[in-house]
Amino acid sequence: MRSFWALPLRRQLVIAILLLLVPVLMAALWSGLATFDERRDDLGEQARIIARTTAAYVNRDLRDLDLMAARLAKDPAVLGLDSSGVQKLFTTGATGRAPILRLSLIAADDRPVAEVGTTDETLESGTWAADVRRRKTRIVQAMRSSPSGQLRYVVLAYPVVDSGSVVASLGVYLNLQSVREAFDSLALPPEAVINIVGNDGRVIARSLNPERYVGQSLSAVRGSPGMEPVEPHAAAGLDGVDRMYGEALVPSGPWIVSVGIPTTLALAGSGSLWARTFLILVLGLIGWLAVALVLSRRLGASVGHLDKAAQRIAAGDFSPIEHTPMLSRELSEFQNAFDLMLRRFNESRQALDAQMAEERRMRRELESLQGQVIRQERLAAVGQLVSGVAHEINNPLQAILGFAELLQMQDDVPDGVKADLRLIQKESARACAIIRNLALFARQTPGEAEPLLLRDVINSVAELRQRRLESEDIHLIVDDGSARQVSAVLTELQQVVLNFVVNAEQSILSSGRLPGRVTVRTYDRDGHVVLEVEDTGPGVPPEHEARLFEPFFTTKPVGQGTGLGLSVSYGIIDSLGGRIGYRRASAGGSIFYFELPAAPVSLDDTAEVRLKPDITTVAHNPSPVARRP
Secondary structure, three states: OHHHHOOOHHHHHHHHHHHHHHHHHHHHHHHHHHHHHHHHHHHHHHHHHHHHHHHHHHHHHHHHHHHHHHHHHHOHHHHOOOHHHHHHHHHHHHOOOOOEEEEEEEEOOOOEEEEEEOOOOOOOOOHHHHHHHHHOOOEEOOOEEOOOOOOEEEEEEEEEEEOOEEEEEEEEEEEHHHHHHHHHHOOOOOOOEEEEEOOOOEEEEEOOOHHHHOOOEOHHHHOOOOOOOOOOEEEEOOOOOEEEEEEEEEOOOOEEEEEEEEOHHHHHHHHHHHHHHHHHHHHHHHHHHHHHHHHHHHHHHHHHHHHHHHHHHHOOOOOOOOOOOOOOHHHHHHHHHHHHHHHHHHHHHHHHHHHHHHHHHHHHHHHHHHHHHHHHHHHHHHHHHHHHHHHHHHHHHHHHHHHHHHHHHOOOOOHHHHHHHHHHHHHHHHHHHHHHHHHHHHOOOOOOOEEEOHHHHHHHHHHHHHHHHHHOOEEEEEEEEOOOOEEEOHHHHHHHHHHHHHHHHHHHHHHOOOOEEEEEEEEEEOOEEEEEEEEOOOOOOHHHHHHOOOOOOOOOOOOOOOOOHHHHHHHHHHHOOOEEEEEEOOOOOEEEEEEEEEOOOOHHHHHHHHHOOOOOOOOOOOOOOOOOO
């Protein structure tokens, strides 16, 4: 009820009118249903009358056959089993009687005496003679069909009694097609159907589609398997059409005549009444709505204008309201007071906005100056640190590099040792290059870029970290799906990938999730080459994600990280025109990635790329690093 009173006035009036129409609609619906039921009962009674009429016609024809058979059974030629005399009698009796397919006389010893037929079809002539002798009364056999299926018939069998004993059996084969032709003389509504049901519950004659439905059981439609007529009822026929069925008994059969009239006729009869009632309701509804709209229009327009002004102000538009004529003096005074309040509010708001704008300008200038000071201090610290580290480390690295070259020149050094010395020489040279690139990065001086494949970068990093990862029970997996080159400095990308792998290794070790897994994957996407490093560690806390690439920021314990790895990596990727970032893995770990623009591919480069072997997955045991024998 509270929600109803919260609705607009016009909607309240419309709902009230609709609620008043509910009982009227229910009464109209009840009237239409009652009319439909009455009309349907009329159809049921009409179906029963047609069924009785049809049953009388069929019973009359059967009685004629009974009288003919009674005369034949008393004829001396039949009693004397005179074959030639019976043949003449049968010929005379069958002449002019279209329903008779065959007349047959069988002696008590099952000897055929005479037979006259009007068709060449083979008809069954077996069991009815014995049944008549056993029962000593007239019988009607169930429906039969000829081998070709063109003829459907029933056998009316009569006993021939002489001196109290059955001396022969007389059979009259009745063509059911002639029974169906009797339906044509009846005036039936459209889609009405007449079924004649035999004593076995099957349809022996039908007015609609007899070739499809004759022979099917009508028990489901009748609702009763017996041979007694049932009261008129509604049911779906064999063809699925809803009809009102009425029944009558053919005593000479005994057969049931079932007549069905479609219930759509009842719906059509009651539809006109419902249409008139509905038209009256629609006209009344239109009149009531017109009255409601006229009464609420003026009041709704005044209140709606003030409501729109309030909604506009709530949305942030504080412009003066537009004055319109109000319904009454009270509403006009309310509109003037509302406008005065809005004007004073705008004056106060403008003064406050000017003051806040000045404060925001001063705060932005202060924050900009503070940021510049912090960046300058950090850059200065990074430059000093890199210069000192480069100077201190470069001299011992040069010594290591020189001694490694001298040892390789000695002839008595085993080949396995020489392989290790070459690795020492290679990594020492790379360390020197990294130190030089760090110095260049600190001075914001880019190195020499050249086209290269990320698989070469990954292989060099794997050679360096594979043995360490194996000793810590961490699997290194490489999923290389990239075929494009990037324009970059090899040592710079080596440093970025190495930072990613080392961070993943330390994350797994610090969490204790062993055995662990580090996956390095590459793929091409929209003209870029993407490299991702995923680990099975705990991931980065959400509150630290925004600061991952800031200089000197680290989530590692004191003494285990300087906070420069990711910030230096950020500078390298940014200088190459790429993008670097972090996201959480679906399994809960971390994914650090970068993407670089793919280098233009020439025909020579394409051929060169195809000649290089593909990098396979680097698991825990297989390693691209040369092992000692």
